[in-house]
Amino acid sequence: xERLRLGVLGTSGHYELRVATPLKSSSLVxxxxxxxxxxxxxxxxxxxxxxxxxxxxxxELLADPKVDFVYAPLPxxxxxxxxxxxxxxxxxxxxxxxxxxxxxxxxxxxxYCEKKGVPLMEGFMYRFHPQxxxxxxxxxxxxxxxxxxxxxxxxxxxxxGGNIRNIAAAGGGAILDIGCYTVSxxxxxxxxxxxxxxxxxIWDPVFKTDILGSxxxxxxxxxxxxxxxxxxxxxxxxVTAIGTGGYLSIKVPFxxxxxxxxxxxxxxxxxxxxxxxxxxxxxxxxxxxxxxSIINKTGxxxxxxxxxxxxxxxxALLASAKSGVWEKxxxx
Numbered sequence: 481x482e483r484l485r486l487g488v489l490g491t492s493g494h495y496e497l498r499v500a501t502p503l504k505s506s507s508l509v510x511x512x513x514x515x516x517x518x519x520x521x522x523x524x525x526x527x528x529x530x531x532x533x534x535x536x537x538x539x540e541l542l543a544d545p546k547v548d549f550v551y552a553p554l555p556x557x558x559x560x561x562x563x564x565x566x567x568x569x570x571x572x573x574x575x576x577x578x579x580x581x582x583x584x585x586x587x588x589x590x591x592y593c594e595k596k597g598v599p600l601m602e603g604f605m606y607r608f609h610p611q612x613x614x615x616x617x618x619x620x621x622x623x624x625x626x627x628x629x630x631x632x633x634x635x636x637x638x639x640x641g642g643n644i645r646n647i648a649a650a651g652g653g654a655i656l657d658i659g660c661y662t663v664s665x666x667x668x669x670x671x672x673x674x675x676x677x678x679x680x681x682i683w684d685p686v687f688k689t690d691i692l693g694s695x696x697x698x699x700x701x702x703x704x705x706x707x708x709x710x711x712x713x714x715x716x717x718x719v720t721a722i723g724t725g726g727y728l729s730i731k732v733p734f735x736x737x738x739x740x741x742x743x744x745x746x747x748x749x750x751x752x753x754x755x756x757x758x759x760x761x762x763x764x765x766x767x768x769x770x771x772x773s774i775i776n777k778t779g780x781x782x783x784x785x786x787x788x789x790x791x792x793x794x795x796a797l798l799a800s801a802k803s804g805v806w807e808k809x810x811x812x
Contacts, residue, residue: 484771485512487547487571489538489562491525494553494576500529502738502764508771515541538562542569549574549774551603551767555644556581556651563589563600572599574770578660579784581651583791587812590784601770601780602787604664606734608765610757611742612668615721618728619669623748625725630669632662632707634734636715645711646687653689654709655681655794655801661734662719663793664786666697666705669721673789675700678806679797684712695797698806725749736762788812 486509488495503511511531516522519536526534535541542550542565549572552562560580566573573593579586579602593600606612619627636658638645645652667673674697681693691712697705719733726748736742738761746753769781792810800807 483508483510484548484774485510485546486767487513487515487533487541487544487550488531489515489541489550489552489566490554491516491518491521492553495551496525496529499551499553499763499767502761503767505761506764506768506771508768508775513541513544513547538565542566542571547571549599549771552576553603555647556656557649560585560589564592567593567596567598567600570596570598572770572774574601574603574767576603577664577787578602578651578656578791578794579787580791581656583788583795583810583812586784586788586791590788593784599770599774599780600784601773601782602784602790603766604661604782605762605766606661606665606736607668607782608769609736609742609762610760611730611736611744611755612665612733614742614755614757615728615730615744616668618744618746619671619721619723623726623746624721624723624728627669627671627721627723628703630666630705630719630721632665632705632719632733634658634662634707634717635710635713637713638711641687646684646689648688652687653691654693654711655690655797657711658734659693659695659707659709659794659797660790662695662707662709663697663797664790665719665733666707667790667793669719670699670703670705672699672703673811674698674705674793674809676806676808677793677796677800679800680804681801690801693801695800697793738762738764 513533514531515535679695681690694708720729731743742757744755796807
């Protein structure tokens with residue numbers, strides 16, 4: 481079977497660092513076309529990463545009939561307009577998280593693609609890693625009892641004002657960049673949606689982006705999730721779930737390496753054990769799963785309704801950061 485030809489919008493450093501190499505081993509996806517508003521930049525990128533088609537605009541790439549689906553690793557504020565352009569061209573879209581700047585944009589993107597009959601998926605790669613699939617299985621079978629609370633930490637140190645993650649107008653900041661992961665993982669482990677949230681955040685005086693914060697998600701019935709984020713502190717990440725019969729903790733929950741096993745620490749009251757999962761690359765798994773859904777004409781692996789629900793929580797957290805009080809999570 482021929483591999484699906486991938487078109488990439490933008491010469492993304494993220495693609496170079498995390499996606500390009502894993503896709504070399506994919507039996508379902510062929511990196512085919514690259515587009516940049518700077519064609520010389522696109523040509524250099526194509527030479528480095530073996531793209532056979534090069535375009536000086538996103539529109540030109542989308543007009544190429546050979547492109548089977550599109551990957552959009554663009555700045556957050558460019559997600560919605562380019563999702564629409566891809567849908568107009570009839571191209572399935574795998575868009576980097578978050579799907580938009582807010583839940584309304586996520587809804588708009590979803591409805592637009594539905595009208596065009598085009599598949600759309602938000603790129604949460606971590607959910608495809610076997611360590612998360614195993615963690616979810618452990619929760620489902622009651623290994624740690626009923627999950628009562630989860631905690632998450634996610635941080636990095638980035639003080640470059642020219643980096644897109646530090647540009648407020650482009651949708652930069654901790655909540656949208658990494659808060660989406662801590663919220664998504666909490667919802668996944670809880671198997672529910674929070675009813676209300678409260679958060680406190682600090683904004684950089686120059687960048688005007690949120691750089692440090694903490695939040696509580698209230699799932700009702702005394703079940704809560706907490707997390708802290710930082711974009712100008714020491715890099716660290718961890719997710720822990722505590723239930724009525726034990727706990728589990730994922731050592732590298734999000735930026736998992738593709739050349740070492742995943743690790744989950746589990747204690748169910750008998751003995752603490754370390755579960756090691758197989759060595760895989762979560763980005764290749766994500767792209768292959770999306771490609772397989774296109775080939776089989778089935779629903780995308782991560783439904784877009786999940787992206788909307790996640791964005792609704794982020795909206796509520798931003799509202800709480802401004803109001804200083806609990807904010808209800810709007811249901812869409």
